[in-house]
Amino acid sequence: MGTAAAEVFGEAFHSDPEGLSRGPGRVNLIGEHTDYNLGFVLPFAIDREVRVAFAARADRKIRLVTALAGQVFTTDLDSLLGVHGWPGYPLGVVWALGELGVDLKTVSGFDLGIDSDLPIGAGLSSSAALESAAALALSSLWGLRLDRMELARAGQRAENVVVGAPTGVMDQVASLFGQPDAAIFLDCRSLELEPVPLGLADAELAVLVIDTRVRHDHATGGYRQRRAECEQGVAALGVGSLRDLEPDDLDRAASQLDEVVFRRVRHVVTENQRVLAAVRLLRTEGAGVIGELLDASHVSMRDDFEISTAELDLAVKAARNAGALGARMTGGGFGGSAIALVSCGDVASVSTAVTAAFAAAGYRAPEVSVATPSAGASLLGRGAGPGGEVQGP
Ligand code: GLA
Numbered sequence: 001m002g003t004a005a006a007e008v009f010g011e012a013f014h015s016d017p018e019g020l021s022r023g024p025g026r027v028n029l030i031g032e033h034t035d036y037n038l039g040f041v042l043p044f045a046i047d048r049e050v051r052v053a054f055a056a057r058a059d060r061k062i063r064l065v066t067a068l069a070g071q072v073f074t075t076d077l078d079s080l081l082g083v084h085g086w087p088g089y090p091l092g093v094v095w096a097l098g099e100l101g102v103d104l105k106t107v108s109g110f111d112l113g114i115d116s117d118l119p120i121g122a123g124l125s126s127s128a129a130l131e132s133a134a135a136l137a138l139s140s141l142w143g144l145r146l147d148r149m150e151l152a153r154a155g156q157r158a159e160n161v162v163v164g165a166p167t168g169v170m171d172q173v174a175s176l177f178g179q180p181d182a183a184i185f186l187d188c189r190s191l192e193l194e195p196v197p198l199g200l201a202d203a204e205l206a207v208l209v210i211d212t213r214v215r216h217d218h219a220t221g222g223y224r225q226r227r228a229e230c231e232q233g234v235a236a237l238g239v240g241s242l243r244d245l246e247p248d249d250l251d252r253a254a255s256q257l258d259e260v261v262f263r264r265v266r267h268v269v270t271e272n273q274r275v276l277a278a279v280r281l282l283r284t285e286g287a288g289v290i291g292e293l294l295d296a297s298h299v300s301m302r303d304d305f306e307i308s309t310a311e312l313d314l315a316v317k318a319a320r321n322a323g324a325l326g327a328r329m330t331g332g333g334f335g336g337s338a339i340a341l342v343s344c345g346d347v348a349s350v351s352t353a354v355t356a357a358f359a360a361a362g363y364r365a366p367e368v369s370v371a372t373p374s375a376g377a378s379l380l381g382r383g384a385g386p387g388g389e390v391q392g393p
Contacts, residue, residue, distance in 0.1 A: 004067060009053035009113025012065040012072050017053035019140055023133030023377040024049040025124040027209060027339055028291075028330045029183050030297050031106060031304060035120040035168025037190040037230055037242040037268045042196065044373040045178020046209075050116040050129040051380075054137040057109040064090060066114040077104050081162060089127055090114075090134040092158025097138060099152055100146065107142045119367070121215035123329075123336020127163070128171035131155030132377040135176075141378045141380055148176045148376075149191055164219075167332070178376035185279050188205035189243055194283050198373055203288050210319065210354055211367040212311035215336035216389050222307060224332045226264065233257060233265040233287055242268045267304040271297060284369035291326025291341055297327035298338075307333025311363055315340075315354055322346070322353035339371070 009017045031041035039362045057063075060077045073087045097330040098104040112134065118126040122245055145156075155172035159165050170190060177184050192328060200206060200215050216223075236257055239245060245253065247269060253258065254262050274293045276344040281289050298316050301309040312329040319327040319340035327340035342350050351368040357384040358366050 001279055004103070005051040005053040006116040007066055007113075008067045009055075009111065013055075013063065013111050015055065017111075018055040018192060019137065019180075020051060020053050021133045021136040022049045022051045022278050022380060023129040023131070023136070024178055024374055025118040025129045027124065027125055027337075028170065028174070028180070029207075029339070030278050030293060032092050032171075032228060032297065032301055032328075032330070032333070033189045033230070033270060033307070034243075034268055034271050034275065035164070035170040035186075035229055039243045039268060039272040041168075041170045041180060041181045041186050041188060042275050042278055043174035043186075044183040044198070045174050045376050046124065046376045047372040048118045048124065050114065050118060050126065050139045052111040052130075052133040053115075054141060055111050056141050057111060058387055059109050060300070061109040062094070063093070063111045064114065065112070067116070069208075077107065077109055079166055083162075086130070088163045089130045090156060090161030093131050093134045093137065093154055095162055096154035096157035097135070097144070097146075098258040099157060100150060102144060102146075106248070110138070110141055110266060112137065121217065121336065122211045122213070122367075123197075123216070123331030124209070124211075124329070125171035125175065126372055127159060127165075128155055128175045128215055129377075132172055133249045134375050134384040139369060145320070149173070152176050153251060157214065166224055172375075175322045176376050178374055180375055181373050183282070183373065185275075196279055198282065198287050200287055200373065201287055205287050205325075205351065206344050206347050206370045207343055207373075208319065208340040208342055208347065208350060209330075209371045210338045210371075211313040211339065212309065212315060212335060212337065213364050213366060214309055214311050216332065216335035224334045226305060226307060227259050229264045230268060233261050236261065237265075243272065247273060250322055263304040265304075267300045270304075274300075287341065291324075294326030294328045294339075294341060295320070301333060305333070309333075309335055310358045310361075311358070311366075312336075312338050314361055314363070317383065318354045318357035319350050322350040324350050333390050 150174035324340035
């Protein structure tokens with residue numbers, strides 16, 4: 001693992017990296033657009049990731065290269081802002097670490113070689129994966145003593161301020177705190193989190209990811225608008241955040257809000273309840289019984305929050321018709337991926353049915369794969385212990 005990143009590094013910089021880090025993408029099991037409303041989410045890190053090969057430099061230069069872009073991007077520690085495209089993510093993390101108190105006047109420049117098997121814009125958080133792998137690389141290079149939640153916040157700040165996407169902290173937390181066969185139950189207000197075992201293999205269940213290959217960009221458009229609509233709800237109802245509302249408050253909200261804002265608020269309030277219910281069910285009865293919650297979450301995103309697309313709706317419907325226990329779009333919406341909870345024995349037939357439904361509708365063929373809940377970001381190689389792996393800070 002990490003070899004391709006090391007190769008990209010070697011080809012571009014004609015030297016060996018000092019270390020390697022990895023940051024996984026994520027799938028959100030349930031809890032959508034609840035993170036920036038300070039509610040609950042339940043994502044897991046997946047077995048597809050960004051890998052970063054890194055080395056310190058003697059000067060203040062920064063050189064970045066990816067397997068995809070090929071060309072080396074060069075800047076320095078005094079020119080981190082105003083950069084467009086993928087370099088904005090690692091540079092944003094550097095800037096955010098500076099905001100967290102790292103003295104960027106005294107640290108060394110660095111070279112990064114980046115490789116990834118995560119599709120970009122597929123709703124699997126390739127950007128958070130890159131941010132967390134870069135954050136661990138910089139922690140290692142600069143000997144930082146920041147904990148993982150601080151690194152997650154740095155990734156979010158990078159995304160919000162430098163890239164300009166007004167996202168929450170869910171993706172970075174999933175990427176940094178993931179655990180094998182578990183989802184991460186995060187309270188986005190207190191930032192307390194707890195792994196919730198999924199027991200997928202024992203229950204002979206799998207989570208299918210259906211990438212519709214309709215691409216989205218959260219820095220513009222619908223995501224930003226939904227966030228603004230939630231803020232309108234907060235202001236009109238005079239609450240601190242939508243997290244403060246319970247289902248019992250919805251009648252009052254309906255009388256105080258315009259119809260569209262009310263439906264946005266109702267999605268967030270009911271989605272928080274669905275996350276709590278999913279966590280309860282996972283702990284008592286196991287993953288086999290959360291299907292209805294996944295379905296209800298999708299309906300709420302489709303009808304109340306209006307962030308689904310025809311392709312996502314079809315993916316969900318075709319998967320359900322072919323025997324999936326539950327299905328929903330995952331991530332920010334307006335494209336990207338859906339997930340379906342299926343019995344292991346049905347993986348092939350559900351995949352085939354979804355692909356056939358897309359062909360019949362005249363849509364581009366989706367990419368269907370199984371996502372395995374996996375370990376969060378880590379350092380590889382340098383100073384590795386017997387397992388060949390060093391955990392980050
Ligand atoms: C994107 C954002 C997250 C979250 C989801 C929706 O993935 O990056 O912070 O808001 O959308 O749940």
